[in-house]
Amino acid sequence: MSATTHMPLLFSLHGVGQIYGAHRALGPLDLEIRAGEQLALIGPSGCGKSTLIRLLAGLVTPSEGTIRFHGKALSDLDMGPYRQNLGYVIQNGGLFPHLTAARNVTLMARQLGWSKARIQDRLVELARLVHLGEDRLAQYPADLSGGQRQRVSLMRALMLEPEVLLLDEPLGALDPMIRYQLQTDLRDIFQTLGLTVILVTHDLAEAAFLSKRIVLLREGQLVQDGGFKDLVDHPADPFVSAFVKAQRGVLAGGAL
Numbered sequence: 001m002s003a004t005t006h007m008p009l010l011f012s013l014h015g016v017g018q019i020y021g022a023h024r025a026l027g028p029l030d031l032e033i034r035a036g037e038q039l040a041l042i043g044p045s046g047c048g049k050s051t052l053i054r055l056l057a058g059l060v061t062p063s064e065g066t067i068r069f070h071g072k073a074l075s076d077l078d079m080g081p082y083r084q085n086l087g088y089v090i091q092n093g094g095l096f097p098h099l100t101a102a103r104n105v106t107l108m109a110r111q112l113g114w115s116k117a118r119i120q121d122r123l124v125e126l127a128r129l130v131h132l133g134e135d136r137l138a139q140y141p142a143d144l145s146g147g148q149r150q151r152v153s154l155m156r157a158l159m160l161e162p163e164v165l166l167l168d169e170p171l172g173a174l175d176p177m178i179r180y181q182l183q184t185d186l187r188d189i190f191q192t193l194g195l196t197v198i199l200v201t202h203d204l205a206e207a208a209f210l211s212k213r214i215v216l217l218r219e220g221q222l223v224q225d226g227g228f229k230d231l232v233d234h235p236a237d238p239f240v241s242a243f244v245k246a247q248r249g250v251l252a253g254g255a256l
């Protein structure tokens with residue numbers, strides 16, 4: 001039994017689907033995510049991973065079905081406070097180029113009227129957490145490396161102490177060594193903070209390293225939901241075996 005089985009339900013999705021014109025991008029699918037879970041959404045390009053995370057972020061309204069957060073339908077929630085309770089990081093960070101790293105991180109806190117002292121304390125705390133040198137905080141995104149930019153994006157996502165962290169391919173654009181270091185740091189950060197994390201990746205080794213639970217999608221449908229070993233030892237269908245096999249090296253110890 002997983003350590004989070006006894007935790008309250010955070011998200012519950014019932015019959016959720018997303019249709020663009022004549023194209024079904026996702027679902028309909030059901031999914032439950034408990035508080036404190038770290039879950040990876042994985043699958044081939046175009047299978048609907050980003051669509052699902054954008055639905056959870058409240059950036060897109062589902063064409064069908066209901067998403068509940070703490071038992072309340074998203075459609076009934078005030079989206080402002082809801083989004084402040086979610087940290088969201090995308091592949092290229094999405095930092096504002098005309099703001100320094102520090103001002104990117106503190107933008108929302110300043111808008112919410114946090115005191116200067118509180119903002120400064122949180123900034124220093126987060127820089128330590130994500131291993132970003134404090135001297136980098138005065139720099140603009142263009143003057144930071146890709147890895148540093150993602151550390152700043154993570155700080156920004158964590159600034160308001162959200163309950164949930166949504167990460168959409170956060171390490172996808174990084175070279176292998178930086179990616180390896182950030183994977184290690186991310187795992188430490190998840191353990192330190194104990195918050196709920198939903199991570200999109202197409203890298204099975206990364207999914208297995210960062211999450212106990214892996215949800216594999218294909219063409220908008222949920223194919224398998226389980227641990228890395230379940231996918232390897234008890235594939236739900238031949239597609240799962242083919243997906244695992246296609247991730248060269250993952251069985252040779254990369255994820256274990």
Ligand SMILES: Nc1ncnc2c1ncn2[C@@H]1O[C@H](COP(=O)(O)OP(=O)(O)OP(=O)(O)O)[C@@H](O)[C@H]1O
Pocket residue numbers: 020023024025043044045046047048049050051052202
């Ligand atoms: N705004 C949109 N309008 C029309 N079609 C869309 C839109 N967003 C996504 N799609 C389509 O929905 C499907 C799922 O896209 P999505 O970005 O969720 O996949 P993904 O698994 O995240 O892919 P990738 O790994 O390549 O980022 C794709 O066929 C995509 O072209």
